[in-house]
Amino acid sequence: MTAAFTADAARALGGPEWLARRREVAVERLADVVWPTPSEEIWRYSRIDRLDLGRYRPFAAEELGAPGDERAPGGGPWAAEAGKHAGMIVVRDGRVVHHELDPALEAKGVRACGIATCEDDLVSTLIGRASSRSEDAFTVLHDAFLAGGAFVHVPAGVVVENPILVLHWCEGDGRASFPHTLVSLGEGAEATVLDRFGSPDTDHLVDAVTELLVEDNAHLRYLTVQEHGSRTWHLGFQRAHVGRDATLRTSAVALGGDYARLRSEALLTGQGAESDQLAVYFGDGEQMLDFRTLQDHDAPNTRSDLLFKGAVEDTARSVYSGLVHLRPPAKKANASQTNRNLVLTEGASAESIPNLEIEANDVRCSHASTVGPIDDEQLYYLESRGIPPEEAERLIVLGFFDDVFERLPVGALTRGLRRSVVDKLEHARARR
């Protein structure tokens, strides 16, 4: 099944010694990996049975770019759209090809560089801290072929006002790439990170891992935007560790891909830690957008909130499956989980499976889930004002997403993302 994903291919990727060794360990684990099927709960309803790994092969070292070899479009329009930023890392097929950072921040010890090329020892000690215990087979594959990736570090007490951009571009038919984003905030640090993914219309497998390490009293805002081409597969695994009195606000906007999955996990490890998880997704054509979330409370007085909102058109499908886990130490924890779905056409469908596992006492926990078409009463109300049905539908769909859009970090992007949702809606209309 992993024909092209051999130990030789992993070795040939080069890079620093510690990274090569890390790959070696993962390659060994790979031999014993049991590849998932939809019969596993975490892959239920997914399209994983359609994945033929034999269709893809990894890049060789010489095919991947090096810093200074900037062929990715990321530095261009994407950087401009994000508005004023403190730093930027451009990642092509999983390897960093460009990085820049405000020198004043660099002087304070902030890092925005490549995992394989960063001269700071920190990267080798931090990498895997959140992801290495992942039971996901694709994390093992990722680790076995990790050629580099983005490293963002903000030392204790440093506040970065403007966002740091990580711009990933993946291309190459029949290729697999393994982008990694490692964000680490020291005690009391603050930052905003945009992690944006795109690809052309190629049959490409993106096996991505994001680690968000938020130390005590630190505050991280993180937005990932996924706008892959219509034949790209994206398997994203994102795990965050949130320390004492720290806050994490993660958000995801998922629009592209053939099958695009995001597994987003927030582990609240310190007392008083907080996590907010937001997402907007819109599937059309034959897309499938798949989300698995975990709000994992392992300390007292922790708070988590989740709001995922999606719409599906044509014959697109979406899956939301989320677990709120309140472990025994999570006394006085407060967790809420909401997933709402609009099913805009008869052929489209959305699954929504919220779950609670409560092992702690004296907690507050709530969840809500809805799947349904646009409300006829809302349509009638707007039409009664003289608004034609297509426009009424557009207003209702945008309004539906509004409470997520208005809470997204990197406000400069919000307008364009709203526009992207409208474009998808209008394209789907044109096909009807």
Next chain:
Amino acid sequence: MTASSNGADHVLRISDLHATVSRHEILRGVDLEVRTGEVHALMGPNGSGKSTLSHALMGSGEYEVTRGSVTIDGEELLGLPTWQRAHHGLFLAMQYPVEVPGVPLESVVGAALEARGAVPADLHERIAAEARAVGVPDALLRRGVNTEFSGGEKKRAETVQLAVLEPRFAVLDEIDSGLDVDALRDVARRVYALAKDRQVGVLAITHYARLLAELRPDRVHVFLAGRIVKSGGPELADELERTGYEGIAAELGIDELTVGRPAADADPFGDPTIGSNPFADPLA
């Protein structure tokens, strides 16, 4: 065809209108003529089919019109989709305005005017002025229209939309329910001014007589069991006060006051005693 050109005299004519819900006949031959600038009050007890009339006029898919005609200046509205009826100059202030999360009032009115091809440059200011006139705070304008508004706030917001859209004809479906005395006065005065200054033709559907004091209707119609059974000037409201709907029914030899489906048409906020005495103060 722009809704705000009310300079000329226009006429909304409802003829022999019959409508059913789930094959049950609710409207049983409604005849009514309203001209621009006139205020008509249509009064009937709960379950008489008043709300059905308003939605049948606006073209809700919930009701099937089986006979009759509804025209503005001779142009047939039946068969047109709801939004086109609005473009012909019809507006319905709903009894239960619908919450549309994330779509603020200004977006609604803006889209409505844009579809008519005429968005005034000062739309924002006009909305702000109309909101002040009926006591809608700014915070409500920023929220999705009607979203988590109180009953009274919804009715005020309907009035703001009515005033900015300035239709030829406005059907007000129980615009008074859920309003306190002050709000009722603000709303009724604004509607009266629109009728007299901007020549909007008003059909106010109600079972509370208290609306009429401020609205000062030119014509009053008593609506029982799906049709208008008696019409007159403002003095008809006085007669209703004395006799109640039952008195009018007795005088006309009518047995049935309702259409047998009160549950479908009932106002959950209404006072159950109102059916027999429309002049009882629901707040007393």
